[in-house]
Amino acid sequence: MTGSASGIGAAVVSALRADGRDVVGVDLRDAEVCADLSTADGRRAAVDGVLGLAGELDGLVVCAGLGPHVPDPRQIIEVNYRGAVEVLDGLFPALRGAAVAVSSSALTMTKWADNPISRGEEAAALAEAGEYAGHLAYSWSKNALTVAVRRRVAEWGAAGVRLNTVAPGAVDTPLLQAGLESRFGDAIRSYQAPIPRRGRPEEIASLIRYLLGPDAGYIHGAQFMIDGGSDALMRPTEF
Numbered sequence: 001m002t003g004s005a006s007g008i009g010a011a012v013v014s015a016l017r018a019d020g021r022d023v024v025g026v027d028l029r030d031a032e033v034c035a036d037l038s039t040a041d042g043r044r045a046a047v048d049g050v051l052g053l054a055g056e057l058d059g060l061v062v063c064a065g066l067g068p069h070v071p072d073p074r075q076i077i078e079v080n081y082r083g084a085v086e087v088l089d090g091l092f093p094a095l096r097g098a099a100v101a102v103s104s105s106a107l108t109m110t111k112w113a114d115n116p117i118s119r120g121e122e123a124a125a126l127a128e129a130g131e132y133a134g135h136l137a138y139s140w141s142k143n144a145l146t147v148a149v150r151r152r153v154a155e156w157g158a159a160g161v162r163l164n165t166v167a168p169g170a171v172d173t174p175l176l177q178a179g180l181e182s183r184f185g186d187a188i189r190s191y192q193a194p195i196p197r198r199g200r201p202e203e204i205a206s207l208i209r210y211l212l213g214p215d216a217g218y219i220h221g222a223q224f225m226i227d228g229g230s231d232a233l234m235r236p237t238e239f
């Protein structure tokens, strides 16, 4: 479980431990494996650290992430995209059950064809993005993560490992709070959901717990918006 120390990740850890599961958390601090997923070395250390503690894994959740407000937008892509995909790939050989990647409803703000990550051109695109760089990096990173998940369905399915994506809307966590206090605060506050409140970390954790478990045995390659209905409200004809 990456991003285990806070927010949605911490709620997933609590839900799994309540089920009697042994969980290996990966985070910058307060985790069984402390590693920095923003660097290639840190990602390798995370994979090696998990494998050192657990030879086989029943499940994997890649949840660590940075919000659009962080000062260096390149870090957003490193953690949200590479930090998720390289941990998925690194731990795939040890996985026996299912994995979930935590994307975001912000992924729909980019189309893959327009996503510079698809061409390896994100550095140049960020250099031209100006004040919206963090916002764009966040959307690109989550869009690319969902594509990476969908592109793995054949290989993972053949190995008997299910892989799905959860894409939350606005959820009350330290990440969202930091965004609200940043210059993106007004944009976040204007995000409307037909269920007129923000999500709770426990509500996202509940879906992830289900997707990891045996009752979700035929769910593979799917993406679940869990956003109080926002996506359906804003894009009723696109799905």
Ligand code: NAI
Pocket: 002, 003, 004, 005, 006, 007, 008, 009, 026, 027, 028, 029, 035, 036, 037, 038, 063, 064, 065, 066, 067, 079, 080, 102, 103, 104, 105, 167, 168, 169, 170, 171, 172, 173, 174, 175, 176
């Ligand atoms: P959070 O800030 O409470 O938790 C994120 C965790 O990731 C923290 O424990 C943090 O230390 C860890 N992390 C960040 N950078 C790291 C790095 N370089 N190496 C290792 N760990 C690192 O945030 P929250 O809201 O629980 O976010 C979890 C995931 O959910 C993220 O991927 C986020 O993008 C996604 N998400 C959150 C939404 C929200 O409204 N809170 C909405 C949509 C998606």
